Amino acid sequence: MWRSATVRTSLGFVVLAIACVFVADFEISAHAPxxxxxxxxxxxxxxxxxxxxxxGEAIVRTLAFAFVGVGLGAAAGLLLALVFRHLVVRTSxxxxxxxHELFWALIFLQFFGLHPLTGVLAIAIPYAGIFAKVYAExxxxxxxxxxxxxxxxxxxxxxxxxxxxxxxxxxxxxxTAYRLECGLRSSAVLGFVGMxxxxxxxxxxxxxxxxxxxxxxxxxxxxLIATLRLWARPRLLPFYLLAAPFLLGDGLPIRxxxxxxxxxxxxxxxxxxxxxxxxxxVPWLGDLLANExxxxxxxxxxxxxxxxxxxxLLTLALYPLVSHHFTGRHFTGRVRGALGHGVLVVMRSTPxxxxxxxxxxxxxxxxxxxxxxxAIHNGGIIGHxxxxxxxxxxxxxxxxxxxxxxxxxxxxRLYGPFxxxxxxxxxxxxxxxxxxxxxxxxxxxxxxxxxxxxxxFDRAMVLIVITALLNIGVDILARRLRNRLRLRHTAQxxx
Amino acid sequence: xxxxxxxxxxxxxxxxxxxxxxxxxxxxxxxxxDEDETRLQQRFQKVADYLADExxxxxxFVPVKSYAAAVTAFRNDQVQLAWFGGLSGVQARQRVPGSxxxxxxxxxxxxxxxxxxxxxxxxxxxxxxxxPEALRGLTxxxxxxxxxxxxxxxxxxxxxxxxxxxxxIFERVxxxxxxxxxxSLVASGAYQxxxxxxxxxxxxxAAGNVDTDAVQVVWETPPYPDYQWTIRGxxxxxxxxxxSERVQQAxxxxxxxxxxxxxxxxxxxPVDNDDYEIIHQVGQxxxxxx
Numbered sequence: 034m035w036r037s038a039t040v041r042t043s044l045g046f047v048v049l050a051i052a053c054v055f056v057a058d059f060e061i062s063a064h065a066p067x068x069x070x071x072x073x074x075x076x077x078x079x080x081x082x083x084x085x086x087x088x089g090e091a092i093v094r095t096l097a098f099a100f101v102g103v104g105l106g107a108a109a110g111l112l113l114a115l116v117f118r119h120l121v122v123r124t125s126x127x128x129x130x131x132x133h134e135l136f137w138a139l140i141f142l143q144f145f146g147l148h149p150l151t152g153v154l155a156i157a158i159p160y161a162g163i164f165a166k167v168y169a170e171x172x173x174x175x176x177x178x179x180x181x182x183x184x185x186x187x188x189x190x191x192x193x194x195x196x197x198x199x200x201x202x203x204x205x206x207x208x209t210a211y212r213l214e215c216g217l218r219s220s221a222v223l224g225f226v227g228m229x230x231x232x233x234x235x236x237x238x239x240x241x242x243x244x245x246x247x248x249x250x251x252x253x254x255x256x257l258i259a260t261l262r263l264w265a266r267p268r269l270l271p272f273y274l275l276a277a278p279f280l281l282g283d284g285l286p287i288r289x290x291x292x293x294x295x296x297x298x299x300x301x302x303x304x305x306x307x308x309x310x311x312x313x314x315v316p317w318l319g320d321l322l323a324n325e326x327x328x329x330x331x332x333x334x335x336x337x338x339x340x341x342x343x344x345x346l347l348t349l350a351l352y353p354l355v356s357h358h359f360t361g362r363h364f365t366g367r368v369r370g371a372l373g374h375g376v377l378v379v380m381r382s383t384p385x386x387x388x389x390x391x392x393x394x395x396x397x398x399x400x401x402x403x404x405x406x407x408a409i410h411n412g413g414i415i416g417h418x419x420x421x422x423x424x425x426x427x428x429x430x431x432x433x434x435x436x437x438x439x440x441x442x443x444x445x446r447l448y449g450p451f452x453x454x455x456x457x458x459x460x461x462x463x464x465x466x467x468x469x470x471x472x473x474x475x476x477x478x479x480x481x482x483x484x485x486x487x488x489x490f491d492r493a494m495v496l497i498v499i500t501a502l503l504n505i506g507v508d509i510l511a512r513r514l515r516n517r518l519r520l521r522h523t524a525q526x527x528x
Numbered sequence: 529x530x531x532x533x534x535x536x537x538x539x540x541x542x543x544x545x546x547x548x549x550x551x552x553x554x555x556x557x558x559x560x561x562d563e564d565e566t567r568l569q570q571r572f573q574k575v576a577d578y579l580a581d582e583x584x585x586x587x588x589f590v591p592v593k594s595y596a597a598a599v600t601a602f603r604n605d606q607v608q609l610a611w612f613g614g615l616s617g618v619q620a621r622q623r624v625p626g627s628x629x630x631x632x633x634x635x636x637x638x639x640x641x642x643x644x645x646x647x648x649x650x651x652x653x654x655x656x657x658x659x660p661e662a663l664r665g666l667t668x669x670x671x672x673x674x675x676x677x678x679x680x681x682x683x684x685x686x687x688x689x690x691x692x693x694x695x696x697i698f699e700r701v702x703x704x705x706x707x708x709x710x711x712s713l714v715a716s717g718a719y720q721x722x723x724x725x726x727x728x729x730x731x732x733x734a735a736g737n738v739d740t741d742a743v744q745v746v747w748e749t750p751p752y753p754d755y756q757w758t759i760r761g762x763x764x765x766x767x768x769x770x771x772s773e774r775v776q777q778a779x780x781x782x783x784x785x786x787x788x789x790x791x792x793x794x795x796x797x798p799v800d801n802d803d804y805e806i807i808h809q810v811g812q813x814x815x816x817x818x
Contacts (some may be wrong), residue, residue: 486596486673487596
């Protein structure tokens with residue numbers, strides 16, 4: 034068994050994560066962390082919907098930003114998917130999606146300011162990069178034979194529509210629906226940097242310890258996502274998309290000279306602006322790399338590694354909750370399965386950023402809240418997928434039960450897909466790890482936020498580009514590992 | 529269907545942009561989010577109403593999420609007037625040529641910060657101009673990274689007194705984001721000590737938000753200049769000649785206790801850019817300002 038590459042790789046990851054735990058800062062520094070958690074829980078069971086007179090507005094804006102952002106991203110992504118074979122397109126898409134929505138928002142805030150366009154583009158641009166990649170994968174997997182039998186002279190659009198699109202359609206729709214759910218989370222989180230969505234109010238009520246209001250806002254958010262399938266009907270979508278741009282709010286007017294100033298002055302490295310040329314640029318960059326980029330990269334890598342392994346362990350512990358091999362198929366089993374399902378839905382619906390923010394308030398500043406937040410969110414997602422996959426496995430009637438069934442029958446069979454999903458989320462976990470720095474954990478996002486607080490966008494941009502390159506590197510590494518271990522994973526297996 | 533969607537969007541988005549750009553622009557102001565937002569909203573909505581009456585233009589208050597966002601909005605001319613702290617004011621005026629500090633609170637020339645500590649840290653209040661040695665080795669929270677009273681000046685005094693950077697003095701250094709949060713983090717024990725604006729502390733204590741059994745003031749910093757109203761230089765061109773003087777006069781004339789109390793200041797006095805030279809120098813020294 035030790036010779037298997039899969040086992041060796043997994044063990045390598047675990048050992049590395051354990052080593053990281055020793056250098057990471059894991060201290061709970063709050064005096065009464067559980068009392069605070071209790072107060073939050075009380076807020077969730079006794080939410081005060083009356084306390085928030087802006088609830089309606091927060092919901093409408095959250096939906097509007099998600100719809101416009103995801104809609105634009107999907108439209109652009111579809112067009113890009115058609116030309117995705119070109120290296121330029123592939124590279125630019127990889128680059129834009131390697132930058133987190135919140136970083137995009139922080140960039141646009143500098144020149145569009147508190148205008149709806151800031152939030153819309155912050156979602157649309159990275160999503161376009163993701164859509165382009167996934168749509169291209171889906172289209173590539175469709176059977177090419179129909180395109181050989183269509184008459185000569187058929188227009189490009191009709192040819193695509195009747196061959197690849199018609200086959201890939203259900204997959205495209207499923208994936209787009211999934212991204213809409215992600216878009217709702219992104220939209221909510223944009224509130225933390227000033228967009229008028231749920232996060233805006235959540236942050237304020239949290240800061241003021243109004244847990245009943247926090248409870249109301251969180252429950253509404255869960256309700257919104259849990260009922261997504263009920264109200265986001267394909268027939269209603271054009272209506273939503275048409276209405277959404279008008280529901281974004283008006284914000285403050287854009288001044289276009291700010292846009293050119295941002296690109297021609299703000300992000301030009303300071304020594305170049307001062308006319309010091311290369312002689313000034315080298316020490317400037319060296320200083321930035323040594324004092325901010327390197328510590329940021331180190332912490333980002335350490336935290337990502339621990340979070341990745343914690344996510345994996347949590348997934349393996351949780352998937353039985355939604356697997357009928359463990360819950361049973363009869364009535365009580367179904368009830369248990371539904372409960373397990375509910376737990377995982379709540380786990381994956383809570384954005385990591387929000388979860389980390391909450392845990393940070395409760396436990397004080399260290400890497401612990403970030404690891405727990407990342408593991409809960411991502412464990413919820415992969416646990417759901419693996420649970421679903423386990424239901425496709427049929428066991429012999431005399432298969433062992435309980436822990437033996439778990440350890441010798443199911444987990445070995447599911448281990449391949451499990452690793453594939455985990456590697457797929459590696460890059461996502463790293464992107465989130467970087468962004469959690471904004472909350473005060475010293476990953477790359479912390480230094481980006483500091484640079485922005487000091488109105489030094491030249492530094493912020495260098496750090497953001499470094500973050501993006503780091504994400505692209507991890508993505509390449511993950512793909513190599515998947516190929517080496519012969520793990521098949523395509524976008525269609527996303528929830 | 530996706531084709532239809534992109535059609536819909538290509539029609540709707542330009543419309544969205546067009547509607548948001550058109551229309552006479554009101555006089556917009558903002559404030560650094562140094563305290564709890566509900567309080568800020570109440571405070572500045574009253575000020576907006578007052579200024580609208582005095583200036584006879586439409587006045588709008590826009591809340592922002594960070595100190596930097598306030599500076600950026602001012603710089604991008606999305607707001608024309610702002611209630612800045614010492615440092616954020618210097619940051620803003622450096623980037624908007626012609627902008628002027630026009631009024632500060634009566635208390636602002638001699639502003640100060642309080643170092644606060646949790647009872648369990650064992651710190652006892654001390655008098656005097658240098659920071660208590662007992663702070664060494666504790667966990668410590670500043671406020672916002674761009675706060676004058678919650679970061680810049682206390683950091684300056686601490687560096688002077690200890691001859692070391694905060695990361696070396698303390699076991700752990702954090703930035704809570706605002707004064708209210710610093711107080712609650714120290715009260716909860718998440719940090720053993722922290723530093724806040726003395727006005728924010730008094731405000732929170734008066735509002736009954738502070739568990740004074742858990743957290744107390746242990747040291748008071750020497751004085752320095754802080755908050756001020758700063759206005760853009762180009763408002764006269766947009767709102768008519770003499771507009772910035774009228775704004776200044778309206779601020780200086782503010783005598784309604786209900787308005788002043790919420791800051792809290794006993795009144796506003798004239799000020800100019802040079803009064804913040806010391807902040808500028810300290811900012812450069814700590815490499816926060818260019």
